[in-house]
Amino acid sequence: MIIENIVTNIESLDKEEVGKRHIEKVYLESADLVKRIQRVKSDHGKEIGIRLKDQRDLVAGDILFMDEKNIIMIDVLSDDLIAISPRSLKEMGTIAHQLGNRHLPAQFEDDQMLVQYDYLVEELLKQLEIPFKREERKVKQAFRHIGHSHG
CATH class of the missing domain: 3.30.70.790 (UreE, C-terminal domain)
Incomplete structure (x- = not known):
């Protein structure tokens, strides 16, 4: 899976919308939030390529993928x-x-x-x-x- 755009941020979604979906997380160090191109792995072992088209940094809570059942989002390590x-x-x-x-x-x-x-x-x-x-x-x-x- 290659991600080129951020769907939205989890904070902008209704809690009910979030509650209906399974959440999978990609944990990044804060220094990696500035990388527009990187290969990451979710907490479920899914390999994801990130190649953002927009000139923007990633932010905790950014949703990389969302459908009716699942959300894959960015979380940041301490x-x-x-x-x-x-x-x-x-x-x-x-x-x-x-x-x-x-x-x-x-x-x-x-x-x-x-x-x-x-x-x-x-x-x-x-x-x-x-x-x-x-x-x-x-x-x-x-x-x-x-x-x-x-x-």
């Missing part, structure tokens, strides 16, 4: 993350500036900034006394570097 919880705008600005200087991609969920674990970031947060937790957590999308130059 990442080793640092969840940063600044207590003030000053702390947020300080850590955002520091991480930006290191060109580290970040994501935001609720009041937390998420970055992939790095012992140097952990040491920096301890030094700056900014609250954080290291945890295994699923993210919905890939950590993506934003291209730019200092020229």
